[in-house]
Amino acid sequence: MTKPRLWITRRLSDATLARAAHDYDVVINHADTPGTAAELIAASAEFDAIIPCHSEHFSADVVAQFADRLRIVANHSVGVDHCDLSALKARGIVVTNTPDVLSDATAELAMLLMLGAARHAVAGDRIVRTGAWDSWSPAFMVGKQVTGARLGIIGMGRVGRAFAAKARGFDMDVHYYNRTALPDDQALGATYHDSVESLLAVSDFLSLHCPATPDTTNLMDADRFALLPKGAVIVNTARGALVDEDALIAALDSGHVAAAGLDCFQVEPGGNPAFAKYDNVFMLPHIGSATRKTRDAMGFRALDNLDAFFAGNTPQDTL
Known part of the structure; x- marks a missing residue:
C-alpha cells in the first residue's frame, strides 16, 4: 500500500521525525526555515498532508492557489491564527491542532x-x-x-x-x-x-x-x-x-x-x-512549549491526527 506523502515544514523532535518516517513518505525541511507562500502552494500539488508550525501562513490568498492534492493540515501548535480556516474548509482541507499537551x-x-x-x-x-x-x-x-x-x-x-x-x-x-x-x-x-x-x-x-x-x-x-x-x-x-x-x-x-x-x-x-x-x-523568544517532553507530545499529537484521518476517521483535534 502506498504511504501518504507528508511534508514537515520545520525541524521537529527526533522522536516525531522517526515515527513520521516509519509511517509516511515524508519530506523534512532540515534547513528549519519558515515555509514561504510559494513553497506552500507548490506543496499542495506534491503532498497529501502537511505538518506546519505557526511560522507557516495559510492565508486566503495562498489557499486559493492550492492544487487539489492536499487533504489535511495537521498543525504542530495549538493556536491557528496563521490559518484561514474558512478558506481551507472551502477547499475541503481538514485542519487540526495539538491542544492539551503543551x-x-x-x-x-x-x-x-x-x-x-x-x-x-x-x-x-x-x-x-x-x-x-x-x-x-x-x-x-x-x-x-x-x-x-x-x-x-x-x-x-x-x-x-x-x-x-x-x-x-x-x-x-x-x-x-x-x-x-x-x-x-x-x-x-x-x-x-x-x-x-x-x-x-x-x-x-x-x-x-x-x-x-x-x-x-x-x-x-x-x-x-x-x-x-x-x-x-x-x-x-x-x-x-x-x-x-x-x-x-x-x-x-x-x-x-x-x-x-x-x-x-x-x-x-x-x-x-x-x-x-x-x-x-x-x-523570552516565544518558547512557552519548548521542553523535550512537550515537543515530543506535540509532534505525536499531530501524527495521531494524521493517522486517524488516513484511517478514514475524524481526527480528535479537527477544527
Whole structure:
C-alpha cells in the first residue's frame, strides 16, 4: 500500500521525525526555515498532508492557489491564527491542532515570567553578571511579592487553568475572565468576572491566555492598562497581537505598570527592540512549549491526527 506523502515544514523532535518516517513518505525541511507562500502552494500539488508550525501562513490568498492534492493540515501548535480556516474548509482541507499537551509547559513559563518580572530578574542578572554588584542595602532591588497577591487571568482554557493551578501553590487569589463561567470542578474557587474591565480592576498580576482573533487584537490597549491597579505586572505567553506594545511602553514609562513578562510579540521573530532598554521587562523568544517532553507530545499529537484521518476517521483535534 502506498504511504501518504507528508511534508514537515520545520525541524521537529527526533522522536516525531522517526515515527513520521516509519509511517509516511515524508519530506523534512532540515534547513528549519519558515515555509514561504510559494513553497506552500507548490506543496499542495506534491503532498497529501502537511505538518506546519505557526511560522507557516495559510492565508486566503495562498489557499486559493492550492492544487487539489492536499487533504489535511495537521498543525504542530495549538493556536491557528496563521490559518484561514474558512478558506481551507472551502477547499475541503481538514485542519487540526495539538491542544492539551503543551498546557503545563506554557504555564510553567508564565510563572517564570511573572516571578522574573516581579523580582527584577533582568536587572539582577545584569548586575551580578557584569561585576557591578558592589553594595547592598534594605532598599536594594525591592520587588513585588507574588504570594497572596490577586491574579487576573484572561482566558481560562487549558493553559489558563494550568497556570491558575500553579498560582494556587503561591496562595494567589485567582480571578478570571472567560466567555462563560467555568463549572465549579474546573474553576476550583477562582472568582469569575463577566467583563475584562471588571477583572482588570482587581488584577495586581495579569496573565493573558486567550487566542488571537480580530476581537482580541490589541485587547490590552491604553484604556485597559489604565484600569489595572497602579504597580500591576502583566504577563503574556499567548500571542503578541493581544498587546498594544506602544500602550504598554507608555504604561511602563508612567509607572502605572510596574513590570512585564513577555514571551510573545507583535513581530516574530525579532520582538520589539524598544523593550530592550527596560530592565523591568523580562523577555523570552516565544518558547512557552519548548521542553523535550512537550515537543515530543506535540509532534505525536499531530501524527495521531494524521493517522486517524488516513484511517478514514475524524481526527480528535479537527477544527
